Amino acid sequence: MSVIVKLSKVTKIYLSGEVSFQALKDIDLEVKKGEFLAIIGASGSGKSTMMNIIGLLDHPTSGTYKLDGHDTSRLQENTLAEIRNSKIGFVFQSFNLLARTSAIDNVSLPLIYAGVDSAERSKKAKQALEQVGLADKFSSHPNQLSGGQQQKVAIARALVNNPEIILADEPTGNLDTRSGEEVMAIFENLHKEGKTIIMITHEEDIAHHAKRKIRMKDGEIWKQ
Numbered sequence: 001m002s003v004i005v006k007l008s009k010v011t012k013i014y015l016s017g018e019v020s021f022q023a024l025k026d027i028d029l030e031v032k033k034g035e036f037l038a039i040i041g042a043s044g045s046g047k048s049t050m051m052n053i054i055g056l057l058d059h060p061t062s063g064t065y066k067l068d069g070h071d072t073s074r075l076q077e078n079t080l081a082e083i084r085n086s087k088i089g090f091v092f093q094s095f096n097l098l099a100r101t102s103a104i105d106n107v108s109l110p111l112i113y114a115g116v117d118s119a120e121r122s123k124k125a126k127q128a129l130e131q132v133g134l135a136d137k138f139s140s141h142p143n144q145l146s147g148g149q150q151q152k153v154a155i156a157r158a159l160v161n162n163p164e165i166i167l168a169d170e171p172t173g174n175l176d177t178r179s180g181e182e183v184m185a186i187f188e189n190l191h192k193e194g195k196t197i198i199m200i201t202h203e204e205d206i207a208h209h210a211k212r213k214i215r216m217k218d219g220e221i222w223k224q
């Protein structure tokens with residue numbers, strides 16, 4: 001399998017006023033196409049910092065990040081945004097849904113950015129919601145859904161553009177055990193379909209669903 005994500009000697013230093021903090025230290029990481037990877041580590045160990053770099057939401061301070069063979073430091077911001085919208089689907093701990101907006105409209109949002117017409121948007125959004133088991137909740141608003149259902153809407157939104165990579169930062173962090181397992185069942189299906197999944201979690205039971213685990217400590221990967 002080919003390598004889709006390759007970090008080489010990546011560092012991240014945050015500067016706030018006079019104070020600097022090194023959140024990532026010489027990170028080397030390769031993720032192959034179709035892998036299901038879990039990233040485990042204590043709070044503050046640099047997991048989200050690394051995920052944000054992989055998701056093109058932030059830049060390394062030094063080192064290189066190649067996405068699908070392309071050196072991302074050589075790409076313009078608008079190209080990076082295009083890649084982010086077409087290749088990467090994000091799932092967050094806090095769902096990040098628009099509150100006054102139905103499930104179907106939340107899921108349609110990335111398609112609006114992608115310039116897809118309204119009939120096609122509606123069709124694709126319905127398919128994505130069906131895929132996560134929410135065929136009966138198209139017009140429900142987030143406050144009419146359970147936490148687990150809201151996270152499924154967020155997953156449908158991440159999937160609707162058919163991205164190659166799913167990045168999930170603590171996707172079960174706000175869910176009870178049963179909803180967490182349902183979300184993991186969806187991720188396992190996506191993995192079977194060939195998606196690349198990179199998931200951050202604190203919980204060993206959740207990490208167990210991934211096919212490979214890495215551990216972070218103080219800005220370094222200490223066990224691969």
Ligand SMILES: Nc1ncnc2c1ncn2[C@@H]1O[C@H](COP(=O)(O)OP(=O)(O)OP(=O)(O)O)[C@@H](O)[C@H]1O
Nearest residue numbers: 014015016021023042043044045046047048049050
């Ligand atoms: N914008 C920022 N400015 C300054 N320091 C930051 C910034 N973002 C993160 N940090 C610091 O970098 C370190 C790593 O943060 P990060 O969010 O990557 O940790 P994490 O492993 O995701 O933790 P958690 O499990 O709590 O989400 C922390 O010490 C944090 O305080």
Ligand SMILES: [Mg+2]
Nearest residue numbers: 047048049169
């Ligand atoms: Mg984090």
